[in-house]
Amino acid sequence: MAKHPTPKLDQLESGPWPSFVSDIKQEAANRAANPNNVEYQIPVDCPEDLLGVLELSYTDGETHWKHGGIVGVFGYGGGVIGRYCDQPEKFPGVAHFHTVRVNQPAAKYYKTDFLRQICDLWDMRGSGITNMHGATGDIILLGTQTPQLEELFFELTHKMNQDLGGSGSNLRTPEACLGMSRCEYACYDTQDICYQLTLDYQDELHRPAFPYKFKFKFDGCPNGCVAAMARSDFALVGTWKDDIKIDDSAVKAYVGGEFAPNAGAHSGRDWGKFDIQAEVVDRCPTKCMSWNGSKLSINNRECTRCMHCINTMPRALHIGDERGASILVGAKAPVLDGAQMGSLLVPFIEVTQPYDEVKEVIEKIWDWWMEDGKNRERLGETIRRLSFQRLLEVTGIPAQPVHVKEPRHNPFMFFKEEEVPGGWERDLDDYRSRHQR
């Protein structure tokens, strides 16, 4: 018999999808049975109280969590998020239910041994409930109490060689796609730069001094598997400068049906014979491709790196050899002014160790934003308020046509007097001699 009746939550289990309600019930039953004789350090029935408070929130149409608090580990300003329930008498198991963010390994490669260790640790010192992974990419450990935090942190850092992630006005845990470890499209080593910058910016990760959150994400190619340009204040998206490489014989093999398009994906039904004109050439957003029946041509100057042709015919088309990345800045979710995609700041930058060129851009942006950004203002909002041109000035990057999305639409550009031949000053008498009022 469940501790709290949860008719509304039970409905969520009736859909065709995996249900977090079922997962929490399973954990509640496991904690009650305790087959491994774990010495639970927080209330055994916290998963049941978690379901109870959620059911109450659905009934009341409002949350019963209070937000934030003075909880953390010594010296760190992030990684732990205080959560308190505003109905502690009804739900004592979740009266204090703090969240811990653990910095995930680059590209989220684990050994099962590591996962067992972290689950065992969390069973003992927390609720046993995890979120793999949070939107920032971290391992999220849901629900513990203040006395457990230092113990947990000690075990993580000393026994598992694992650090906390970022939260609050910090650099958030950097995130990378799996890059060169598995992907032939990776234009730079995403995992390496993610790891290196995590080490180099430890102070920014753990000791908050930004106006608000700041996120790095590293995509190895424009397919954007970690959606860097949509989700991060500073997105490094792999790209190449030279031409897409074409293997003509492989193109013919796709056309002839010898190779499955999309590397065999979407093969659950019969889509008919592969049609290179309809499925590749006509889908090119800049119309930079042509197929004459025997040869595929690409006008590379017009290519916007949409990746569609390469994804469709990966054995025939390949990213170029002059590889690096584009930097896009200012993406964010809709809190103020709606969601924003990243704006292109640097069209191409080489991404090689020790990554000084990339770090130079990052640090100039931080210096500006820390000084001129308002409290709780994301970088994208600061750029909108103070202009993209100001960002160009502080980063020392000259304005280029690629910075303008389309004429008269993009509000970033304003000329200064010294940039206009002859300046602003006009001889009015001279003007009036040629123009009547």
Next chain:
Amino acid sequence: MNEDQQKIVDFIKSKSKTKFYFNDFLELFPDQGPRGVKKILTSMVQAEIMEFWSSGSTTMYGLKGAGKQSQAEGES
């Protein structure tokens, strides 16, 4: 406590609120950039003069023990 740290404590004590944004301290040290001010604040956290408060999305600074503490939420 050194002179810079004392300046911050005096500033906080002159206000009625208990939690402060990082930016609030920048104007106390016009000659130092944000990184310099951060060093002072970090040293005060290390010395347990100040502590962090976090909402999860935003972090603020306050004097240790000031404002609502975890004990007030019923924690031991």
